[in-house]
Amino acid sequence: MQTGENEQALRKIIDFTRLLSITILIIHFYLCCYPAFLEIRLTHKIVDHVLLPISRMSIFKTVFTAKLSALLLLIVSLIGSKGRRDEKIRPKTIITYCLTGLLIYFCSSLLLTRPWLYIGATAFGYMLFLTGGGLLFRMLKLKLGDDIFNKENETFPQEERLLENEYSINLPAKYQLKGKERNSWINIINPFRGILVGGSPGAGKSYFVIRHIITQHISKGFSMLIYDFKYDDLSRIAFNALREHGGRSFYVINFENIMHRSNPLEPDTMLDITDAIESARTIMLGLNREWIKKQGDFFVESPINFVTALIWFLKRYKGGKYCTLPHVIELSLIDYKELFAVLSSEPEIEVLINPFISAWKNEAYEQLEGQIASAKISLARLSSPQLYYVLSGNDFSLDINNPDDPKIVCLANNPQKSQVYGAVLSLYVNRINKLVNRKNQQKCSLIFDEFPTIYFNGIDNLIATARSNKVAVTLAVQDSSQLKKDYGREQAEVIMNIVGNIICGQVSGDTSKQLSERFGKINQQKESISINSSDTSVSRSTQLDYAIPASKIAGLSSGEFVGMVADDPTNKIELKTFHCQIQNDHDAIWQEELAYQDIPRARSINQNEILMSYQRIKEDIKVLTEAISAES
Incomplete structure (x- = not known):
């Protein structure tokens, strides 16, 4: 002293x-x-x-x-x-x-x-x-002005080992530690706990992360569903990766340049009326995204019940001969008198259609229009020959992870028509979800680019329960506010919080604050100086502060990502948090893309065939109506 x-x-x-x-x-x-x-x-x-x-x-x-x-x-x-x-x-x-x-x-x-x-x-x-x-001996060496952005203090050790297993995704990276650049790895050794890839447009989500998830999972024998928002950016990568590794069939659902056909309401896969309810909810909420926040309201649930009745009736009629979405749309458009006569012939949907029949019999036409017209108007937007043709075919089944017939299925969207196409693609996703989340199936990867552009009812339940069934879910979003806008605040928060692996590029606002808090705090050295006329004193201390502040996440460069990975009991990872620059071999990727082959057309089809299919579906409903009228 x-x-x-x-x-x-x-x-x-x-x-x-x-x-x-x-x-x-x-x-x-x-x-x-x-x-x-x-x-x-x-x-x-x-x-x-x-x-x-x-x-x-x-x-x-x-x-x-x-x-x-x-x-x-x-x-x-x-x-x-x-x-x-x-x-x-x-x-x-x-x-x-x-x-x-x-x-x-x-x-x-x-x-x-x-x-x-x-x-x-x-x-x-x-x-x-x-x-x-x-x-x-009077010189005062201070670092107060050398690191004005506190970069060195906010660096921390990261995982430098390559940890691989039969399911892992491994991304090489470089990070800064106390002013020195070091090599590291982002090791997603347990993708079945969910992967959330975030970042504003241009952050590098597809180029630095999603393309590697696709290629590495295909090389490891995964079956796969890819929602390709900007077709064929991801589908082309998947097709050429499959050419190298093989072992699975490749299918594309595309409503503009028709490739393959598949019926999402395949009657053999709909085991009970709850499947019809989920399908109806998916298609109606996909067409009316504002209804997502109003679920439970009378004028939201009524159209859903109406469409459920249509689907289940067609499923039960003659073994599901006409159980397709185009037939559902055409059936909804017939006159009320004929419609209710048709639906009344199926006892299982009596409870569902009773409110509509009561309103019709009591001449409450305004109420009836409010209940049914919104469904008819929404479904009418799907009345397109191309959509009818694709949705009424049966080139492949949707059990993509069937060990006897594993598949890679790409769902193609178009940003200019995303609202209409997104609703139909949501139905495909819903039906595939029901079929892949089963035991004793092949390992499967579900990849959704621009996830908020489709409505996936039960995504939180899939992530929570599909881990034991070897189903890996990858969601690409731009920002949590985008999720809140399309899915509602509660659902968006569940999705953000339930995912185990997060890889995030540049984001701002509440998303960056939430991520900063999730990554936690580290010990940082602070230095202060006090100068007076007789003496100069320097004090140094350590205190806990955010490892990756929100402002730093908001200023990330393209290819620079922050995040946290999840481990499993057999392979522990102590350093889960990362802030690094993912390393892509740009020349090798460019050479690889030069050698890519275009996805071949699955069929040669002309407009006449599409129109004939369109007219045939309309005729099917006319025949069905006349047959039931004759029976009654």
Whole structure:
């Protein structure tokens, strides 16, 4: 513990040491230049008598040892010195003073033949070195201005090992640690706990992350569903990866350039009326996204019940002969009298259609229109020959992870028509979800680019329960606010919080704040300075602060990602959080893409065939109506 007495005693010792150094130098001058002192009568018998024994000491035997002894004592006195520290003192100034002083101090020995010049040069060199040494121990080295953005403090160790297994996704990366660049790996060893890929447009979600998820999972034998919002960006990658690895069939659902056909309401896959309810809810909420936030309202649930009745009736009629979405649309458009006569023939949907029939019989036509017209208007938007043709075919079944027939299915959307196409593709996703989430199936990867553009009813339940069935779900979103807009606040928060693996590029607002809190805090060193007229004090401390602040997440460059991975009991990962630049071999990817082949057309079809299919579906409903009318 410091006291006034201790500091005073230390000061006396320092002063004595420096005085001893100066004394040795003066004695050296007197002994070495005695003739010059004698000439100007600056000698005395008593002094000579005292200094004669001292001159026999070893330090005065040579000029070099005497000067070196004086210099060493000066250095010792400087080490213990204490003065007002100043951050304006520069190392160059100190080095100049010290080197110049040492050079003059020792080279002055060449002037021994001129005693007074020698004494002056040696004393001048001594003073220069004393000045430089004093500056050295008063120099204040601060890092306050070197790292104005606190980058070094916010770096932390990250996983540098490559951890692979039969399901993993491994992305090479580089990160900064205390100013040094180091190699690392993003190891998603358990993709079945869900993967959320976030980032604003241009952040590099597809190029740096999603393309590698596709290629690595295909190489590891996964069956796959890809929702390709901007067809054929991801489908082309998947097709060419499959050419290299094989072992699965490849299908594309595309409503503009027709490739394959598939019926999402395949009657064999609809086991009970709850399947029809989920399908109806998916298609209606997909067509009317604002209804998602109003589920439970009378004028939302009524159209859903109406469409459910249509689907289940067609499923039950003649073994599901006409159970397709185009037939559902056409059946909804017939007159009420014929419609209710048709639906009344199926006892299982009596509960569903009873409110509509009651309103019709009681001539409550305004209520009836409110219940049914919204469904008819929404479904009418899907009345397109191309849609009818694709939705009424049966080129493949939707059990994509069937071990006997694994598939890679791409659902193609068009950003300009995303609202209509997205609703139908949502129905495909809903039906595939029901079929893949079963035991004893092949490992499966579901990848959704621009996920908010479709309505996936039960995505949280899929992520929560599909892990044991080896179903990996990857969701690509731009921002949590986008999810809240399309899915509602509660559902969006569930999706954001339930996902185990997060890889996020540049985002801002609430998303960046939420992620920053999720990544947690680290110990960071803080430094402060206090300067007054007599002293300068520096204090250093450590405190917990955010490892990746929200402002840093909002300023990430393209290809730079932050996130957190999940592990499993057999393969623990201690360093789960990362902030790194994912490393893509751009030349290799460019060469690979040059060798890509275009996805071949599955069929050659003309417009006449599409129109014939369209008319045939309309005729089917007409025949069905007449047959039931004849029976009744």
